[in-house]
Amino acid sequence: MARLQDRQVEGSGHIRTFPAIRDDRVSAMMTWADMARMRGWYVSDALPIMLQSDGALSSIQWEALTPQGTSVAIETTLSLDGGHDWTPWSACVNGGGLPGLAPETYLGNAHVRFRALLQSGEPGVTPVLQRVRLEFAPVFVLRNEGDAACRPELWITKQGEGDFAIRNLSQGNQPFRFTALADRETVYVNNERQYIETDLAVTERYGSFNDAYLELPRGVNLLRLEGDADVRIRYEWKWLQ
Incomplete structure (x- = not known):
């Protein structure tokens, strides 16, 4: 559920x-x-x-x-x-x-x-x-009110060239990070499936990623975003039956 x-x-x-x-x-x-x-x-x-x-x-x-x-x-x-x-x-x-x-x-x-x-x-x-x-x-607060951790989907649109990172301050401060993104590039990340896609032609972003997929544990998650970008986050609360 x-x-x-x-x-x-x-x-x-x-x-x-x-x-x-x-x-x-x-x-x-x-x-x-x-x-x-x-x-x-x-x-x-x-x-x-x-x-x-x-x-x-x-x-x-x-x-x-x-x-x-x-x-x-x-x-x-x-x-x-x-x-x-x-x-x-x-x-x-x-x-x-x-x-x-x-x-x-x-x-x-x-x-x-x-x-x-x-x-x-x-x-x-x-x-x-x-x-x-x-x-x-x-910081941005995401509350996982389910029974288990979840891994969100992310759409990241970079503002200006450079790096972008998300740190979950509620989970050891480990960064989710991309390096050298292009200005106005949009990167889609499905953290559950560990799938990454960019809107740039003939480009892949696995090599620009630090392989630390974002996870939201139960409870309050404080997210610190580093770098200029607009971000859409979609996630599901999961209940154990």
């Missing part, structure tokens, strides 16, 4: 990255309002995320000069409704994900703000926040 699922994914390879905030801009905006405690704040504007995907893998990184006795801490807050309501400020780990943001959270109307707390224990010695980088890599 099976149930058919059909899904179109477009423009899925793009990563949303905000320009780094550099030290000359930050230094101009930092105000040491409480000199007795030698601490200062910087709060960013609301930055639109607005990814048209099921969710995203987020990361935040920053660079700072912190002489002995000084520190820089970063916190973030999120709005999922265009900036009306905001989550409480949460402390970040440098190089980690945004706290409280699950990969499957829809970000179509989302915004983020960050704030930096600069502190010093020595008069005349101050830290400098040099840059902050926020990155959101879109």
Whole structure:
């Protein structure tokens, strides 16, 4: 017994990255309002995320000069409704994900703000926040509600020449990958039958494939697409009788 699922994914390879905030801009905006405690704040504007995907893998990184006795801490807050309501400020780990943001959270109307707390224990010695980088890599959620794993059919239309890959983050991050696809080429893959077909004349794509056919285990599958392409996915839930 099976149930058919059909899904179109477009423009899925793009990563949303905000320009780094550099030290000359930050230094101009930092105000040491409480000199007795030698601490200062910087709060960013609301930055639109607005990814048209099921969710995203987020990361935040920053660079700072912190002489002995000084520190820089970063916190973030999120709005999922265009900036009306905001989550409480949460402390970040440098190089980690945004706290409280699950990969499957829809970000179509989302915004983020960050704030930096600069502190010093020595008069005349101050830290400098040099840059902050926020990155959101879109993911797509496929739920296999059947009793067994399934292998989908894929139609991949490449945008621009180059490689294309799908990583199932719920299954060890192993890539399903094609190399050197042509611009506007459409490749059909039946993962169950291990069959590949291209719309280019006198061309086969088995040699461009890494032979890692895509499988969707039971439950939630987070797919990360790498490379610019439009993708149609069709799969069946399977129930054991």
